Amino acid sequence: xxxxxxxxxxxxxxVGRNEPGAVDEMMSRFGGLVWSLARRSCxxxxxxxxxxxxxxxxxxxxxxxxxPSIAGEATFVAMITRRRLIDRTRRRTRRPEPVALNESxxxxxxxxxxxxxxxxxxIASEAFERLRPEQRQVLSLAIHHxxxxxxxxxxxxxxxxxxxxxxxxGLIRLRQLLEANGFGRKNAVGAFGGAS
Amino acid sequence: MTHHQDDNPRDERDDRLELPSKELFELLSDRALFGLExxxxxxxxxxxxxxxxxxxxxxxxxxxxxxxxxNDATNATVDAEPMSSIAxxxxxxxxxxxIASETSPTRELAGTISPDSTSSGTMGWxxxxxxxxxxxxxxxxxxxxxxxxxxxxxxxxxxxxxPDAVRWDWAPGLVNPAEGVTGYVxxxxxxxxxxxxxxGLEPNDPRIxxxxxxxxxxxxxxxPENPTPLADNVHPVDGGVFDVNDQGxxxxxxxxxxxxxxxxxxxxxxERPGGVVxxxxxxxxxxxxxxxxxx
Numbered sequence: 001x002x003x004x005x006x007x008x009x010x011x012x013x014x015v016g017r018n019e020p021g022a023v024d025e026m027m028s029r030f031g032g033l034v035w036s037l038a039r040r041s042c043x044x045x046x047x048x049x050x051x052x053x054x055x056x057x058x059x060x061x062x063x064x065x066x067x068p069s070i071a072g073e074a075t076f077v078a079m080i081t082r083r084r085l086i087d088r089t090r091r092r093t094r095r096p097e098p099v100a101l102n103e104s105x106x107x108x109x110x111x112x113x114x115x116x117x118x119x120x121x122x123i124a125s126e127a128f129e130r131l132r133p134e135q136r137q138v139l140s141l142a143i144h145h146x147x148x149x150x151x152x153x154x155x156x157x158x159x160x161x162x163x164x165x166x167x168x169x170g171l172i173r174l175r176q177l178l179e180a181n182g183f184g185r186k187n188a189v190g191a192f193g194g195a196s
Numbered sequence: 197m198t199h200h201q202d203d204n205p206r207d208e209r210d211d212r213l214e215l216p217s218k219e220l221f222e223l224l225s226d227r228a229l230f231g232l233e234x235x236x237x238x239x240x241x242x243x244x245x246x247x248x249x250x251x252x253x254x255x256x257x258x259x260x261x262x263x264x265x266x267n268d269a270t271n272a273t274v275d276a277e278p279m280s281s282i283a284x285x286x287x288x289x290x291x292x293x294x295i296a297s298e299t300s301p302t303r304e305l306a307g308t309i310s311p312d313s314t315s316s317g318t319m320g321w322x323x324x325x326x327x328x329x330x331x332x333x334x335x336x337x338x339x340x341x342x343x344x345x346x347x348x349x350x351x352x353x354x355x356x357x358x359p360d361a362v363r364w365d366w367a368p369g370l371v372n373p374a375e376g377v378t379g380y381v382x383x384x385x386x387x388x389x390x391x392x393x394x395x396g397l398e399p400n401d402p403r404i405x406x407x408x409x410x411x412x413x414x415x416x417x418x419x420p421e422n423p424t425p426l427a428d429n430v431h432p433v434d435g436g437v438f439d440v441n442d443q444g445x446x447x448x449x450x451x452x453x454x455x456x457x458x459x460x461x462x463x464x465x466x467e468r469p470g471g472v473v474x475x476x477x478x479x480x481x482x483x484x485x486x487x488x489x490x491x
Contacts, residue, residue, distance in 0.1 A: 023295065027288060035279045036267050046474035049279070053287045053473055057294045071257045078267075079253065079260035086231040124265035142229045143259055144266040149230055168225040175258040 012073050016064030026063070027056055030077045037078065041085040041146040055084045089146065127177035135170030138163055220247055221255070228255035282431060286473060293453055345447050351382070351391055358384040362459060364484040366394065369463060374398065374481035381462045381484045383411070383450060390450035392438075392462075397481065399442045400466070407464050407481075408471040409435030409450060414458035425461050432463070437471040461485045 011029060014022035034055050035048065042048040059080050066076045128136060141147040141155060149167070153160045220243040223236055232240065244252050279287075345351050355363055361384035366377050376396045383390030392409065400406060410432035417423045417430060424430055433456050438448045466479035 023291065024288070027291065031279065031284065033264070033267060037263060044476065045283075046472060046476055049283045049287060050473040052279070053290050053294075056287070056291045060291070060295055061298075071261065074264050075257055075261045077260075078263045079256050082228075082260055082263060083256065090231045122265075124261045125269070128262060128265065139229075139262065140266070143262050164226070167229050168222045171225040171229060171255055171258065172221055174262065175255060178258050178261060 010068070010073075012059075012063040012066040012076060015060060016066065023056075023060055026059065030059075030074070033074060033077060034081050037081045038085060040144070041089060047088075051085060051088055054088075055081050058084055085146065089148070123178065123181050124174075127174055127181065130177055131170050131173055132166075134158075135166045135173065138166040139170045139174070142167055219243060220250060224250075224252070224255040228253075228259040283473070286431070289453060290473070345391055345449065347447060348393055348445060351393055351447055354391065355382050358382075358387060358389070360384050360386045361390070362486070364462065364486060366482045366484050369480035369483045371477060372466075372479040372481055377482050379445070381450075383456070383459055383462075385457050385459070388452060388455060390435075390452075392448045392450065393445070394440060394448065394482075395445045397440045397464075399440050402439045402469055404469070405466050406437040406439055406469050406471060408437045408467045408475065409448075410463045410465060410475060411435050411450075411452070411456050411459050412461040412463075413456045414460045420458070423460055431474075432461075434471070434473075435462070437467065437469075 011022060011026050015026050031052070034052050038048040038051040038055065039045070042051055059077060062080055066073065071079070128139070131139070137156060138152055138158075141152045147155065149160055149163050152158070152163045152167075156163070158166070220240070223232065223240040223243065226232055226236065227240065244250060345354055355361055361382050363380055363382040365380045368375055368377070374397055378395045379393040381390065381392045397407070412423065412425045412430065412432045414420050414423050416433070418427075425432070433452060433454050436451050438446075440446055462484040463477075463480050464482045465475045465477055466481065467475060
């Protein structure tokens with residue numbers, strides 16, 4: 001049995017309680033993840049750095065809302081990170097160029113954190129593989145590369161409406177599959193169980 | 197609540213489903229993947245209110261988990277390019293400063309960066325500078341409290357009482373230089389206080405962009421005897437964001453998050469609201485530096 005980080009070191013809970021040193025530890029442990037996501041979404045290193053700062057402040061403010069029964073710490077961090085990055089991307093409307101794909105990665109995280117991430121990543125990867133190829137393609141471009149509807153349409157040659165359909169159906173299906181694997185059970189189950 | 201998921205014969209069955217709240221889940225998906233326009237955001241709120249059994253971030257966390265998975269897979273296959281330690285330190289300081297500003301009882305005092313500063317609620321340097329000021333209040337308690345300087349006359353008096361202060365006139369900058377700007381910047385390394393007097397700089401709309409001050413410190417140079425402000429490994433100290441209105445003359449206090457002992461160049465850049473961590477220097481309307489020895 002794998003021991004996840006949150007079972008032994010609930011760092012977000014400690015951040016939420018304003019414990020001394022907790023913020024530094026959070027930044028140390030999740031800095032690589034946040035940096036990597038920001039770097040993929042932001043067109044320049046400077047903007048990525050600015051985003052990272054903004055994201056960690058947001059994490060400090062929201063850490064008390066972390067609920068381990070819904071998702072792991074890495075997922076919570078990634079969720080807050082993505083929201084901020086999407087906000088920033090939408091504010092950047094005057095920049096017509098697609099976000100440059102940069103396959104660079106952050107510094108390696110601690111081995112404990114990697115256990116947690118690997119566990120969460122494994123569940124997600126399995127679910128992702130069960131989606132249709134076109135859904136995988138669209139979701140990969142949206143989630144991994146931070147592409148907009150329009151950019152995905154331009155990249156793949158799909159009509160915009162088709163992109164939206166694949167994105168929505170793919171994500172809804174992904175959510176169902178994750179839920180079936182025990183992810184995010186709290187409150188979200190009814191979201192799909194109600195379908196008939 | 198009734199669950200029919202077990203009735204699904206195949207994984208792809210949902211592609212043909214008409215969910216009772218299809219619009220809701222589409223909007224949740226759109227928001228999680230791409231963000232929403234204001235009108236869609238309002239519609240989503242409305243739908244969530246009438247479907248209280250749906251967790252509003254149920255799509256966000258699915259996307260987040262997928263993002264973690266993608267990131268993990270990429271880490272395993274490509275070389276790492278970590279954030280520079282300098283940037284990491286800078287961000288760490290800024291985050292702590294922001295937290296201090298949120299929790300410090302001196303927050304209101306420290307938040308008064310400039311009489312003209314009208315932006316609020318933006319994340320980043322505005323709060324960071326305010327927080328840095330809060331820390332300075334706490335750490336440098338021995339320092340006498342200087343009355344607020346609001347005009348050029350008061351600033352002249354301040355300069356006279358700070359003999360160690362540099363006082364350099366503004367000059368047209370390096371990129372998109374602003375002509376006709378007068379005034380000066382003055383800074384006391386001893387007290388770590390400083391002010392900008394600016395006349396003639398184009399007023400800004402703080403909702404769109406703000407001015408940001410940067411200070412190059414010779415002691416932070418890799419080679420202090422041979423300062424190279426434009427080198428990649430030189431990082432000026434952020435002097436905070438500020439606004440210029442159409443009143444003609446503004447006096448703006450400099451609030452530093454870091455100590456500056458040997459300033460040799462001040463530059464004002466134009467940045468997005470709240471400022472940036474590292475400027476691209478796309479617009480540098482004015483600078484101030486020590487006069488040439490034979491000047």
